[in-house]
Structure formats: C-alpha cells, structure tokens
Amino acid sequence: MWEFWRRHKRKVYVTFGVLGSGYLLYKLYEGHKRRLSDLERELADERRNEELIRSQIKEHFGKIQTIADSTTLPHVMRHLSSRIEGDLDLTHLMERLMKGKDEPNSLTAAEKLELWDRLKILNFTRIVLSLWATTMVSLYIRVQVNILGRHLYIDTARGLGSSIQLDEADLIDRDDEQQFLASADYLTNVGLPALISCFETATSEVLKGKQLKDFFNTTVLHDTILQILATFLSMGSPHHWMGFLMPEPSKLYNSAATSSSDSTEPSPASKFEQLMLEAQAVLSSSEFENILDMSLKTAVDVMMEDIKVLCGETNLKLGIPLAKLLPRLAHMSHILLEEPNRDRYIQIVQSMPEVEMFFTLLYASTPAS
DSSP states (O other), X not given: OHXXXXXXHHXXXXXXXXXXXXXXXXXXXXXXXXXXHHHHHHHHHHHHHHHHHHHHHHHHHHHXXXXXXXXXXXXXXXXXXXXXXXXXXXXXXXXXXXXXXXXXXXSOHHHHHHHHHHHHHHXXXXXXXXXXXXXXXXXXXXXXXXXXXXXXXXXXXXXXXXXXXXXXXXXOOHHHHXXXXXXGGHIIIIIHHHHHHHHHHHHHHHHTTOOTTSEEXXXXXXXXXXXXXXXXXXXXXXXXXXXXXXXXXXXXXXXXXXXXXXXXXXXXXXXXXXXXXXXXXXXXXXXXXXXXXHHHHHHHHHHHHHHHHHHOXXXXXXXXXXXXXXXXXXXXXXXXXXXXXXXXXXXXXXXXXXXXXXXXXXXXSOOOO
C-alpha cells in the first residue's frame, strides 16, 4: 500500500486537483448563471414597470389634452370673443352714420369724416386683433398642455429611478395644473384693454393717409393686414406682447415672497410659478417666434379666402373703395369670432407640419429645473 502510494501519489494529487478545479469552475458557472437569471428577471420587471408608467402617463396626459381641447380652449375663446365683440363694438358708429345719412343736418361734414375715420381704425383693429388673439391663445394653450405633459413624464421617471411608486412620485399638484391652465384667461380678464390700445396705435400708423375713396384689392388688403401685424409686433421691447398674454414673472415672484412674511429669505417659486416661467421661456424662444410668424401668415391667407367669398372674388381682385369694404370687414370680424369658423382657423393653424413638429420637440425636451 505504501509502495503504491509512493509510486502514484503525483497522479492522485493531479486527479484531485483536476476534480477540485472542475468543481470550482462548476460552482462559478452556476453562480454566474444564477446572477444572469436574476438580472434578466430584474430587467423584465423593470420593462413591465416602465410600460405601466408609460401607460399611466399617456392616460393622464390624454386627460389633460382632452380638458384643454374640450373645456379650456372653448371656454377661453368664447370669453375672449365676447370681450372683443363688446370692447370693439362698431354698432354705435354705424348707427350714428346711418342717422347722419337719414338726417343730413344731424352731423356736420367734419363729424362725418371723424366717424368714418374712427370706423376705419376700429374695423381693421378688430379684425386683425381677433386674428392675432385667436391664433396666439390657441398656441399658448397647446404650449401649456405640452409643458404639463413633459413635467408629468420627467417627474414620474424621477420617481421610478428612486424606487418610488408612481402615486408617490413628485407629480404636479392638480390645483397647480388647473391654475396653470386657467391662466390662459389672463388676456381676456386683464390684458385685453392694453392690447386693443396697442393694436389701435399700430392700425392708425399703417392706415395713415388712406382715404375712404382709395381702392383696396386683394393684394393691398392682404399687405395692409400683414403690415398692421408687423407694426404691432415691432412695438416696444421684443416679445412685449407677452405682457398682454400672461403676468410678468416678477409679479409671480413678488406674490410668492409676500406670502411668507415671517421669513427674510425669498420664498422658492411654487410649482405653478415654475410652470409659468417655463411657459414664458418657450414663448420668448426664437423657435416659437418662427412658429407664430408662420401661423399668423397662414391665418391671414385663410381669412383672405373668406373675404374673397364675402366680397366676390372678381370685385376684390379689381378693387373696392375702402368705404364699401369697411362694412364687409366688420361682418368678417364677426364671422371670425363665431365658434365654427374660429375653430376652423385654429384647426388649420395647429395642423401645420411645422407646428406639429415644434410641439413634438417641445414635449420631448427636458424641463428647466
């Protein structure tokens, strides 16, 4: 036995070494296989979780979009249209002119000329302001919806990354959400009188020297409307029109600071204030400026087609005296503010490929922190 061990001990050692190494490799393989299986299981669970998150985000974002399209936008536009109709009512001017026609002695020549000039300014002011406000408010509400949607996505993703359930994620409070959407009424409730004044100034500048006997054809009318828009947009500081559409950021911060009188430290902006500041950043961007410019030009082109039908395409092509064109423009501004036609303008503008692409990129971008 001893002799056998002495002669074969090396082989025995080698055999045990091979068996031990094999067993060790087997254990390592089993451990690696188990870790891979666990990892695959974790990845599958994560994918299922992400699908659930996306589904819930899509559902909530869809609800926001539905609220904006079915409630917020129609409410804001009806309220805005009513205010424009009331604040730029031309009935009293038309009645005075008609009375002057029926009773020649009731108005002097100077008074008639003043009334006609006032009617001219208010007519163009009303139709161009209505076009700008309808286009601008519809785009603003869509900006709001996309900002809410991407915040929802980012907040939920943060919750997922920190192992927090969806219901516990740092989502936007419903009150902030509703307050943010309700801010679309700011133009109607606060900004409209100043906006009308600015548009009157722009219209007066463009129509300076235009006489009632001057002929307006398709090209002249189209160019006049675009000139009024361009003059308005170039007045004051860049993006001055935002002051009509939404409150200034400084007022938002001041309201936050005064709400905490016990602290000397400035109060952090609320979620609502953060949303408003982000909306301002979008509206003041060069990308939105380009979209607004294209949208307004498209809206003007659509309106010109409607005016051609109203006036008779041949008549407008040849030219109509301004005095005869004004009543038709007054009727057109009324049509523009009516719900079916107003909605058609909004739909045409928002379905433009450039507009769709802008809002797709906006939704995909990361909110400012």
